[in-house]
Amino acid sequence: MTSSLSWRLAFCFTLWLSQPLSLQAQETLADWRDVPVAQLEQGAQNGVADAQYALGLRLEKGRGLLQNFALAATWFTRAADQGHAAAQHRLGQYYFDGIGVETNAQAALNWLRKAAQAGDATYLYDLARVLETQPEGKPLAADLYQQAADLGHQEAAVSLAVLYQNGTGVAQDFARALQLYEGPAAAGQARAQNNLGLLYVRGNGVQQDYVRAAALFQAAADQGLALAMGNLATMYENGFGVPLDEALAVELHQLAARKNSAKTGNLHPGWVFDTRLAPPDSSAEALERLRQGVTRGDPLAGFLLGWHHLQKTETSQEEFRQAARLLRSSAEAGYPPAMANLGLMYFEGRALPQDYVLGYMWLVLAASAGQPEAPELAVVLSARMTQSQLVEAQELAVIKGGDQLANR
Incomplete structure (x- = not known):
């Protein structure tokens, strides 16, 4: 049995490429989403910024074209140079992670700032995420997270809560963190549920409540959040807020490890079959x-x-x-x-x-x-x-x- 609790927060960036498009970006694609490739390429060559952006996304995803990040970056740049906010946003992401271009934090910030001027909550949030990684950037990130949260962006509210919880870029304020976590947690946001559980475990800004903490960890773990699985395992191995169950704790730790391994591509995803066919007869x-x-x-x-x-x-x-x-x-x-x-x-x-x-x-x-x-x-x-x-x-x-x- 573990004699003391060892809790830690793990907040990391998700892959840019797996993120859903912002509402503004989806609206931009409305006229070009499903047009034939030849028509899309013609529109892009004619200088239509929406077509250039849409072509960049198709090259990024490999939809109807061979995937090519470098060529996608070229088309995003052409659209971004015309003031296309969605393209500016994507290009900033590319420069930050070095996708199709050389990594360049300043270029990333330049394009993300231009995109954020459009006022889209996602653009504000992503600019804040990058600023949070820069020296002296956390106070600016907090302000941008607040702007995005005011527009209803739940991830931004959670990220702002983390800053208040840790006293990073803002004065530490557990009560404010609690307030910011509660809305997204009630709406089922897994990271908010896990982090709110940590406040209840520690009694930060709220009366210590292991039962409430365990319920929050369980809710986040049910959504597949590996960190919450690990935290829930710690509750079970210590009997805090739940019955003591060391076997279940081991199982949860193992499940969390598998989840983390899958994120980095370390689990075999299974062989691919042609679903139009019947499995081969083995006679x-x-x-x-x-x-x-x-x-x-x-x-x-x-x-x-x-x-x-x-x-x-x-x-x-x-x-x-x-x-x-x-x-x-x-x-x-x-x-x-x-x-x-x-x-x-x-x-x-x-x-x-x-x-x-x-x-x-x-x-x-x-x-x-x-x-x-x-x-x-x-x-x-x-x-x-x-x-x-x-x-x-x-x-x-x-x-x-x-x-x-x-x-x-």
Whole structure:
């Protein structure tokens, strides 16, 4: 049993690329969201800022085009230079994290400040997040968080509460932090629930109440917040506000560790199947027909036989090698599920030398070819990669994609 509580706050930036677009950005896309690529490119070339921004997003997501962060940044810049607030916002994010451009904090702040002048709560919030990382920037961040919170931005209210809780950039004020947390927590915001629970555990600004704290940690943990799972585990291993249950505490700690591992792309996400197909028959006769199809050069037969090897309860190294050969042949022929699985094998180093660049290249190609799982897999697994590796993978995807088109 733990003899004392060890609590800590962990507040980190989410990936820019996984964030939903602001309402202003969504309105900007209204006329260009679903137009054909050729029409969108023509509008962008003609200098239409909304089209330039929309084209940048398609290049970023790999929707109908090969994913290319550097080219996306180029189109965001063209739109931003025309005063397009959503493009300025995205370009600021790119410069801050070095996505498609060299990391440049001052350029990031410049573009984020310009975007924030539009008054959108999300733009104010993201500018505050960057300022919070800069020397002497926390008082300005607090002011911007307040502006965004006044516009109803719950994440901004929570971030402002954290500053008051820690006395960072503002005078420490637990009562003010409590007030800011309560609204978002009642609305189901997991980070607010967890942090409010910490105030109740410590008795900061409120009477100490372990039962209330445990309930808040449970609510946040139910939403998948790893930090709350860890805090709830500490409650169970000490019997604070809940019955003493060391076995459940261990289970919660393990679940929190798995959640944290998944955030950094360290868990295998599972192999990708073509949902239009029935799972392959594993009878000897059916497998022989697939082998004959492979001999004829049928990419679908190659994929199904490779899938058969991957899905075995115990797959030998030789079967992994066979799967890699079959999936590579199918992927080279342009079959999207085979591309995605070959990419995963490179990431995992299964029967292939571990190579994040080649793995990401195949996921980019799979996404461009319409494989629905590929974009999300790319986002998750990109956490393992450097920005230079991402750029290299995208450049290779352009070359490989051109080669595949030429060979068809």
